[in-house]
Amino acid sequence: MMYTYTWFKRLRQRCPGHTKPLLGSSLIVIPLVLLFVACTWPPHEGKLYALGQTAELDGWRVTVHSFSALPGDASRQPADSHVFCAIEVTLENLSDQIRFFMPERQMTLADVDGKSYALDHDAGVVAARSRGWTVPEGQMSIGEKAHGAAAYQIPTASRGVRWFFRSSLFPGARRLTFVLGEVPQP
Numbered sequence: 001m002m003y004t005y006t007w008f009k010r011l012r013q014r015c016p017g018h019t020k021p022l023l024g025s026s027l028i029v030i031p032l033v034l035l036f037v038a039c040t041w042p043p044h045e046g047k048l049y050a051l052g053q054t055a056e057l058d059g060w061r062v063t064v065h066s067f068s069a070l071p072g073d074a075s076r077q078p079a080d081s082h083v084f085c086a087i088e089v090t091l092e093n094l095s096d097q098i099r100f101f102m103p104e105r106q107m108t109l110a111d112v113d114g115k116s117y118a119l120d121h122d123a124g125v126v127a128a129r130s131r132g133w134t135v136p137e138g139q140m141s142i143g144e145k146a147h148g149a150a151a152y153q154i155p156t157a158s159r160g161v162r163w164f165f166r167s168s169l170f171p172g173a174r175r176l177t178f179v180l181g182e183v184p185q186p
Contacts, residue, residue, distance in 0.1 A: 050179055064087060070127055101137055
């Protein structure tokens with residue numbers, strides 16, 4: 001403590017009138033640097049899980065039951081060379097607090113080439129109509145379970161498909177990785 005005070009006192013003697021701006025700018029720069037580092041920190045990969053397995057992470061229990069193709073219907077068809085697919089999941093809040101879940105921010109599908117796919121509205125409607133699955137979302141009470149599906153539209157030529165579940169919305173959140181394999185054909 002004494003060393004810091006002595007250093008600051010010397011700085012004030014050398015640069016009169018400049019210590020307050022220096023101190024103020026350091027109070028802004030240091031948190032910005034820490035925020036930048038947190039946002040760019042690579043997410044935790046950890047263990048790879050397969051279909052049918054259950055994994056726990058940061059108060060969540062996640063089970064991926066199936067990865068299947070969905071048939072289009074009269075009003076919703078996938079684009080050429082694409083397929084609607086659904087990942088049937090069960091989420092359980094194991095924490096001691098109410099949790100909020102945003103599937104569009106916490107569930108991602110990606111292929112081996114690094115191309116990622118967001119949830120698809122049309123595929124979600126088809127999953128709800130044909131299988132009765134809706135995507136789990138919103139508030140989850142302590143111990144609550146939610147069953148449903150994350151539905152996507154992906155190219156039929158995609159290889160090495162993986163599904164990622166992020167444990168929270170915060171930057172650097174840890175995630176679970178489920179290896180799904182090849183794209184199912186309708």
